[in-house]
Amino acid sequence: MLEENCRNCKEAITGNFCPNCGQRRYKRINRAYVLEEIQDIFVDVNKGFFYSVLKILRNPGKTAREYVDGNRVDHYKPIALTFVLAGISIFVSVSLLNFNDIMRKYTEQQHINSKFMSDIFTVISSYYAILMIFLLPVFAFITRIPFKKLGHNYYEHIVMNSYVVSYYTIVSLIVMYPILFLFRQNPEKMMLVSQSTFLILPFILMWFFKGFYNQIPLKKIIVKILAVLALTLLTYILVVVVSTIAFILYGVFVDKAVLEYAKPK
Known part of the structure; x- marks a missing residue:
């Protein structure tokens, strides 16, 4: 040459x-x-997008550990992968499942007559994949606290959580969305199926971290996952309380129109 x-x-x-x-x-x-x-x-199953997707499906924790430890040449970059998968997820939920209109029908059936609450339900249900990406820094902060002594820094936890989000999105595309398509004429059942998928997250986290830290006993992993779930719940409550107070204060002192937006009709 x-x-x-x-x-x-x-x-x-x-x-x-x-x-x-x-x-x-x-x-x-x-x-x-x-x-x-x-x-x-x-296209190439030995490297790139589909290679990474297949590796994540087989063992997300082991795949993430390989990447964090430096075996990266054949892998699609994990954060970029979450964006690609989120884009696919949003396309399916909005364009194929028509989740926006279905969620509006659901809020009407549930007599949720606040436009603010209706819009919140619609955004979370239709665009949850992109919301989870924006929350990666928060997830990384939460998971690092119980796993801190195992030696991985905050930024490595961002990568680790991107694999968790990618795995959850892949499973949703393969399993949840076909089921939702079958119930697309029944908003209540669609919402029930959609919400029930979050129940598998603790098991995904358990499988992921057991694959990532395969030298750690399962009981110890379970204890740490319970700590992660507790911290996640506390963070959620804190965010809701702070957001609600900020929303009210903004409505009272800056723009009263936002209170009308949230008020039931």
Whole structure:
């Protein structure tokens, strides 16, 4: 293979990649190049998107541990993966399941006549995948507290939780959404199925952290997961209380229209 200079840093390249910056040897962008890129990202089961999805389905904790420990060349970047999966999830829930309209019908059936509460239900149900991504820093803070002595820092916990969110989203796409599609004409049953899926989260966390810390006894993992759930509940209560107080204060002193928005009709 002939030597050439890297188009990025000008370092001499004798192989397929620059030894200085890691950029691939120059290839002109043509049909073959584009097809190769698509294959690398989505089609090749030995690396990239589908490779990571399959690895996560088999054992999310073990897959996350491999990535955190440095085995990353074949893996789709975990945080990027959560965004891709969230985009797929939102497309399915909004465009195919038409969750927005279904949730409005549900709130009408439940006599929830506050536009604010109706909108909250709709946003959470339709866009939960993207909400979970924005909450990754919070999840990481919560999980790090019980697992702190095991040596992983806050940012590693962000990556770990991105794998948990990815696994939950994949399971939802494969299992929950087909069931929701069957009940799309019955908003109450759809809401029941949708809410019940959150009950599997403790078991997902248990399986994940047992796979990640396979040297730790299961009983110890369970205790730490219970601590995570307790901290999550406390955080939720705190956020609800603070948000409610802030909402009321804003309505009283800044814009009274927001109180009308929340008031039942």
